[in-house]
Amino acid sequence: MKKSILSIIMLIFLSTILGACSGEKSASSKEITMVWYPNESGNDLKDARDEIGKIIEGATGRKVEHKLTTDYAVAIETIANGKAELAFMGAQGYIEARSKNDNIEPLVVPSGASGTLDDAxxxxxxxxxxxxxxxxxxxxxxxxxxxxxxxxxxxxxxxxxxxxxxxxxxxxxxxxxxxxxxxxxxxxxxxxxxxxxxxxxxxxxxxxxxxxxxxxxxxxxxxxxxxxxxxxxxxxxxxxxxxxxxxxxxxxxxxxxxxxxxxxxxxxxxxNAPFVANMESLNQEDFEKIQEAFTSDEVANNEKIFVKGEAETGLFKKTDQEKFVETDDAWFDPIRELSK
The missing domain is CATH 3.40.190.10 (Periplasmic binding protein-like II)
Structure with missing residues (x-):
């Protein structure tokens, strides 16, 4: 009887451990949802969105789902309520999303031609x-x-x-x-x-x-x-x-x-408009992996992201040293001041 009870306890213990491990695997392999404003949701920018998705997938090993919108408010609410892990949005949209959820953090912004925030x-x-x-x-x-x-x-x-x-x-x-x-x-x-x-x-x-x-x-x-x-x-x-x-x-x-x-x-x-993350739904490790990938020389020289030439269609133009750079919440204070 004692052996039977001990066996049952061990089975329960192992099931709990395996279940926890399974849950962790599921969470870490969950798709990353990226929400886009209406401006970037058109068919003409599909290749640019897909390339951004590939960078994220390569950095995290997680599949990216693109959520397209026809309304600013929908995009802002989607990132604020955690139904998306990432978003590309204007400074005002970021400020509104962060006011709804202070776990919204800027990931990167495209720099100016100098490669810095000075002319971003x-x-x-x-x-x-x-x-x-x-x-x-x-x-x-x-x-x-x-x-x-x-x-x-x-x-x-x-x-x-x-x-x-x-x-x-x-x-x-x-x-x-x-x-x-x-x-x-x-x-x-x-x-x-x-x-x-x-x-x-x-x-x-x-x-x-x-x-x-x-x-x-x-x-x-x-x-x-x-x-x-x-x-x-x-x-x-x-x-x-x-x-x-x-x-x-x-x-x-x-x-x-x-x-x-x-x-x-x-x-x-x-x-310039930031890429932002909801840190309730995106873990810190993946945030750092994506940030490192985005700010790499490889991405800065990726002509599907920073396109060269007037005839090319894309999200960002490459005229000189443009690239993604890190920033913080305080950088957006000049836009906040417009509401005071």
Whole structure:
């Protein structure tokens, strides 16, 4: 009897140990979900997403599942609630996700041409159709003075360069006037007070198409998100007064407006968008493995990630020393300050 009881106890003990080991194996081999904003969810960027996935899989030995979205809020909530381990999102989206869950941490950001954080910026644009430029000049210079009463397109309320930065710029400019001294971001979110009508593109591409298809008079969107679809027609890159033209063979959604042109009336630098991790659902070891892989020379020289040449389609352009670099939460404080 004693031997039987002892045997049963040993079986229970071994089952518990094996079960625990099985659970650990299951957790470590679980798929990593990577969530993407609408801007990067198009078919034209599938190869770039897949290459990012391969880097993560190679570093961790875990399969990567890509979760595509059509809504900023969905992407932010997905990473915040742990339904994804990783995300590529703007600074404002990261700040919103971290406010929901302080376990959200920046993994890397793409550097500037110097290979450092010193010039790790892209640009928020306010643009108008090329044929309407004379309406947006003051004393011969491009200005936002005359955007009041226009039909305006933002990207999303959670977009850094498609709402947060341009709305802050607009408020800073107009609050010096008595009529608009109490202007608030909420006043810009819908038509009737400052703008005649407010639209949302749900992506930077969508906001640009709102402008070029005559649904909006002025639109906010960024340079990097439309770079694969347009070419410089006149002027210098990222300068007020410069004109861009939609390429004849542009992919969706620009395939509906080939050859159309827009002109920049305002340009503001913005902190580069981070890759972020939810540290509740991604373990520290895998975080460090992915970070090491992303910041390697091999990835910096991977032309499927940092593409060379204007004709190439990808997430990031390689003009000089661009690469992924580490950063911390405090680096995003300038964007936080815009909400104060």
């Amino acid at each position: 910026v892209y640009y928020s644009w306010l643009a108008v159709r090329a044929g309407d430029t004379d309406k947006y000049k003051t004393n011969g210079e491009y200005s936002i003075d005359n955007i009041v009463g226009s039909k305006f397109s933002f990207v999303s309320n959670s977009s850094t360069s498609g709402f947060k930065v341009p709305s802050s710029d607009i408020i800073a400019h107009f609050s010096e006037q008595d009529q608009w001294k109490d202007l608030m971001p909420e006043d810009l979110m819908e038509g009737g007070k400052f703008f005649k009508e407010v639209l949302y593109g749900d992506s930077h591409q969508g906001s640009a198409v709102n402008l070029l298809s005559n649904r909006a008079d002025v639109a906010a969107f960024c340079d990097t998100c439309v770079a694969n679809y347009v070419e410089l027609a006149d002027g210098e890159e990222n300068r007020p007064g410069s004109t861009y033209k939609v390429s004849e063979n542009a992919a969706e959604p620009f395939n509906t407006v080939p050859g159309e042109e827009f002109t920049l009336i305002s340009v503001t630098p913005v902190l």
